[in-house]
Amino acid sequence: AQSVAQPExxxxxxxxxxxTVKCTYSVSGNPYLFWYVQYPNRGLxxxxxxxxxxxxVKGSYGFEAEFNKSQTSFHLKKPSALxxxxxxxxxxxxxxxxxxxxxxxxxxxxxxxxx
Amino acid sequence: GAVVxxxxxxxxxxxGTSVKIECRSLDFQATTMFWxxxxxxxxxxxxxxxxxxxxxxxxQGVEKDKFLINHASLTLSTLTVTSAHPEDSSxxxxxxDQIGQGGEKLFFGSGTQLSVL
Numbered sequence: 001a002q003s004v005a006q007p008e009x010x011x012x013x014x015x016x017x018x019x020t021v022k023c024t025y026s027v028s029g030n031p032y033l034f035w036y037v038q039y040p041n042r043g044l045x046x047x048x049x050x051x052x053x054x055x056x057v058k059g060s061y062g063f064e065a066e067f068n069k070s071q072t073s074f075h076l077k078k079p080s081a082l083x084x085x086x087x088x089x090x091x092x093x094x095x096x097x098x099x100x101x102x103x104x105x106x107x108x109x110x111x112x113x114x115x
Numbered sequence: 116g117a118v119v120x121x122x123x124x125x126x127x128x129x130x131g132t133s134v135k136i137e138c139r140s141l142d143f144q145a146t147t148m149f150w151x152x153x154x155x156x157x158x159x160x161x162x163x164x165x166x167x168x169x170x171x172x173x174x175q176g177v178e179k180d181k182f183l184i185n186h187a188s189l190t191l192s193t194l195t196v197t198s199a200h201p202e203d204s205s206x207x208x209x210x211x212d213q214i215g216q217g218g219e220k221l222f223f224g225s226g227t228q229l230s231v232l
Contacts, residue, residue, distance in 0.1 A: 036223070043121070043208050043225040044159075090158065094221075100164055100172070101147055101212050103221060107158045 023091030121224025
């Protein structure tokens with residue numbers, strides 16, 4: 001069964017500092033991995049995805065994530081946080097061998113960037 | 116970029132009534148659409164997978180007679196919450212899988228906040 005773990009309910013960081021939001025996954029086959037951001041009472045906005053190729057994926061708003069197969073991780077990073085990055089972040093996984101194309105979400109991590 | 120329109124964005128209804136939520140892919144075709152439910156400060160829980168022209172596949176614990184899903188075309192899926200009760204109050208989000216992309220391109224609607232009085 002597929003699963004995603006986001007071990008931190010909340011991450012606090014000062015503006016201008018680097019940020020990391022952690023994600024580990026479990027799938028039976030090879031994964032597609034995604035990061036989404038959600039603002040209050042809104043749907044999900046796509047940040048980035050790993051499908052194949054380079055393990056370092058660059059996405060929207062200066063975010064990037066590194067796929068680490070041996071550690072089954074896909075941590076989200078940004079070199080310099082902005083107050084406007086404060087939001088709820090979801091990691092998600094899809095097993096590319098699963099023809100249903102189900103996307104399984106982690107529990108979410110709230111990022112709080114203080115001025 | 117691809118857009119998924121979800122309507123209404125917010126609905127308030129009385130207990131016992133039914134509510135229909137629409138999910139449309141505006142500029143692409145979607146063989147598969149997904150419906151999620153999100154409680155406050157929690158993650159998205161997959162409710163069902165909707166395939167065009169066939170019956171939806173419901174996740175364990177989701178009542179198919181209560182949450183009716185219709186996927187009549189490659190651009191429209193609807194979720195009807197029948198005989199709604201206060202415990203059905205939640206944020207519902209749909210997503211659409213762009214056809215021919217092998218599961219690589221998934222787009223989300225903006226969500227529907229359902230409040231049942």
